[in-house]
Amino acid sequence: MVFVRFLIFGFIAMTVVYVCLWFYSRSVRREKLEDQWDAERPDGISRDDFVKQGMEAYHSSLRPKLLLLVYVVPTLVVGTILFIINAN
Template identity: 30%
Template sequence: MIIWVRNFVLIFAILSVVYLILSAHYARKQRRKLKDQHKTIKQDQPEDEFIAHGMIKYRRSLKPKLIFCVYLVPFVLMAILIYLAAYA
């Protein structure tokens, strides 16, 4: 039993690193996209304000929520495999 707990903690730590890397990558990618968009549109709004508003919209969008599936999918698959191994 203690081996399972150790494995879950290790897997959770690895998935946390993957989640942080993916979140940082996509946030940086969105920020770069907003900078390019601001340059092409030539708005009266300052660039920092435009980017801040765009990042707020990004955080409320579906993509950051889908990145959270990095945690859900492996643990759901493990739960299904454990259930099938125990009751099959």
């Protein structure tokens, strides 16, 4: 029962970390796009459209998918530690 509670609270904690990283990563990317638009001032496209297109490209890139490692790495570490402890 203690192990199940550990798993539940662990996944809740990893979800909180994931959501925080997701919001932070999006805000950093949005800020970079806004700075890029301010520096270049491309003709024929508004700032909002430029940022919207950049965020759509960001969502289809690899970087947001790498945030899922927040779940994978701790699970693998805890699983490896439990395996090593129980193997002896």
